[in-house]
Amino acid sequence: MNRALTIVELLLALALLSVLTVAGVSWARLALRAGFDTADTLAWESAAHATLDLISDDLTTGDIALQGAAGGPRVEVTPTELRIRARLAASGSEPLVRIYRLDPESQTLDRIEVGGAGRADRSLRGRLLLGNIRTFGRTIDPDFRTLTVTITNVAGRTESRTYFLR
Amino acid sequence: MTTPLSNRGIALLITLAVVVVTLSALGALVRVASTARAARTSETALSAADDLLFAVEPAIRRWLEQQSQRIALAPQTTVPGLAIFSSKWTLPAVQDQAADPITIELYVSAFDQLGMTPWSAVIAGSPLRTTLPTEVLRAVTACARNTDRSPGLDILQAGHRNVAVFPSGIDLESSSGEKCIAVGSLVATYNPAVSSSASGASLEVPPRINVSTAPIPLIESALRLQGLGGLEQIIQARTQGRHPTIAPSAARRSDPSIPELTTSSNAWSFRIDVRIGSIRKSWWAVYMRLSKWECVQRFVIDE
Numbered sequence: 001m002n003r004a005l006t007i008v009e010l011l012l013a014l015a016l017l018s019v020l021t022v023a024g025v026s027w028a029r030l031a032l033r034a035g036f037d038t039a040d041t042l043a044w045e046s047a048a049h050a051t052l053d054l055i056s057d058d059l060t061t062g063d064i065a066l067q068g069a070a071g072g073p074r075v076e077v078t079p080t081e082l083r084i085r086a087r088l089a090a091s092g093s094e095p096l097v098r099i100y101r102l103d104p105e106s107q108t109l110d111r112i113e114v115g116g117a118g119r120a121d122r123s124l125r126g127r128l129l130l131g132n133i134r135t136f137g138r139t140i141d142p143d144f145r146t147l148t149v150t151i152t153n154v155a156g157r158t159e160s161r162t163y164f165l166r
Numbered sequence: 167m168t169t170p171l172s173n174r175g176i177a178l179l180i181t182l183a184v185v186v187v188t189l190s191a192l193g194a195l196v197r198v199a200s201t202a203r204a205a206r207t208s209e210t211a212l213s214a215a216d217d218l219l220f221a222v223e224p225a226i227r228r229w230l231e232q233q234s235q236r237i238a239l240a241p242q243t244t245v246p247g248l249a250i251f252s253s254k255w256t257l258p259a260v261q262d263q264a265a266d267p268i269t270i271e272l273y274v275s276a277f278d279q280l281g282m283t284p285w286s287a288v289i290a291g292s293p294l295r296t297t298l299p300t301e302v303l304r305a306v307t308a309c310a311r312n313t314d315r316s317p318g319l320d321i322l323q324a325g326h327r328n329v330a331v332f333p334s335g336i337d338l339e340s341s342s343g344e345k346c347i348a349v350g351s352l353v354a355t356y357n358p359a360v361s362s363s364a365s366g367a368s369l370e371v372p373p374r375i376n377v378s379t380a381p382i383p384l385i386e387s388a389l390r391l392q393g394l395g396g397l398e399q400i401i402q403a404r405t406q407g408r409h410p411t412i413a414p415s416a417a418r419r420s421d422p423s424i425p426e427l428t429t430s431s432n433a434w435s436f437r438i439d440v441r442i443g444s445i446r447k448s449w450w451a452v453y454m455r456l457s458k459w460e461c462v463q464r465f466v467i468d469e
Contacts, residue, residue: 013176020180024187031191038198042205049209056216061449061464063316088316096315166220 041157048151048159051109051129055082055149058098059163062086075140075147075165082138082149089115100129102136107154109133140165211268211445218272218440219449223461225251226274226436226451230459235430237278238378238409241401245351246281246379249336250274250436271441275336279433279452281379282354284425285310285317292423293391294373297383302349305329317355319450320465332450332467335439356433356452356462372422376431377410388425437467 005013059075063086076083080101087096094115102109112126130151137150137160150160229250239246251274256267287294288306295303305328309321322331330348358371375388377400386397394413403410412427432455439448448467453459 017180020184024184028187028191032194035191035194035198038202042198042202046205049205053212057466060216060219061320061466063318063463064461087318087320 044153044155044157045159047130048153051151052149052159052161054111054129055084055100056161056163058084058086059147059165062096063088064166077138077140077147082136082147100136100138102133107131107133109136109151207443208445211442212447214270214442215440215445215447218270218442219438219447222251222272222274222438226453227459229276230434230453230455234276234434236409237431238404238407239281241382241404243379244381245277245333245347246376246381247275247277247333247336247351250276268443269441271439273335273437273439275333275437277333277351277435277437278376278379278431279354279356279435280374280376280428280431281381281384282352282357283384284354284357284373286358287373287423287425288353290423294375294384294387294425297381297387298352299347301329302352305349306353318463318465319350319355322349323465323468332448332469333437335437335448350435350437350450354433356435356454373425374428375425376428377412378404378429379431385427388427391424392427394427 062084064074074085076085082100084098084100085095086098089095096113096115099112099114100109101112108128109130110126111129130153132154133151134154134156135150135152137148137152139148140146141148145165146162147165148160148162150158152158233250237248239248251272253273254269254271256269258267283294283298284292285306288298288303289310305322310317315321319331322329331350333348333351354373357373375385377385380388382397382401385400389395389397396410396413400410400412409429412429433452435450435452437448437450439446448469450465450467451461452463454462456462
């Protein structure tokens, strides 16, 4: 014989359902937030790695052995910038220099090219690489001939790489 | 009034809701984890590719010192290039790291700078340029006019997308350069093989044509400028795999527009291809004999 649920049974069922729902939603929110946080971290890591790869390519490409003859070091660290002399000039004009610079106001890491431009286009050519950057560390070790670049974002995440200056 | 059937229905709905929520959360976590793993794998492969670029340098230098002076290409060759190194190996899966076996491929092709039409000859309008395809001629002339940089294929890479800039690698088995027709296999950025900053963009130092590697039309044009014959002997020697001999130059050495002829080269360029799993990276490197063989210019090939 069928019988109706008592009020206690109904309340218990509702309470159980509520607990299960709250627990499930909380768990899902936690998992999704962790997922999104990890995705954000991964996206930043990926962008930072791409920037470090770009520096690596700039260090290993261009006019390599003849830079010394043209005067000045190929890689230079100034208080505000990392400068890489990439290409010699054809006839007495400025060589092509690639500059990595942290803009403290906008907290962006930019890559700028100066010199060696087309004669028709002498404008400064730059592009934004990374945003929300707190520090852009760069150190040359003259004994081991290495360059260490460290990028830290506003959340405190740091990516670093050491390059051999060949 | 509820029946046992409707109770089961409610329980089923609750279970279904829990399963859906759990699976979607797990799916998000798995996606993030797999992205992280793929990013790590890709980063490791790129780093290994960079390391391989420098690891192959001693092999290239050894080839330049021991082999390059003995190269005599077949006369029917259309580009002065050959495959010099080809290797493929598999790294076994690393225990405890659940990594898959990785296949690594390394290919190196050499292109003689002195077997190509000199960049300066193209700019100066030398008759040597008539051996080049029209689109290559147009691309080099247009780009050289609009740059202050010393000659280099990066200028064309940035400016001209309608012509192949870097030649593809040459197959070691066939050693055929037919598929490698590009600016980089036809126009020499280091001929004359001296610093462009030292010589400027002028023709003060005459370019040199290597009769052992250059395509026959280019040699014919150079011989005509020199006022020399002997093309048949050159073809015959190269057919037999020998270095041709060349008659003393009739042209005055002070005339920088007339190329000198030589039987060996002091400037070679290389296409280096590295494949690690699904990651591919390629470079173009120019080596020149200064006091010893040195890499003077290198670019990442962006294809």
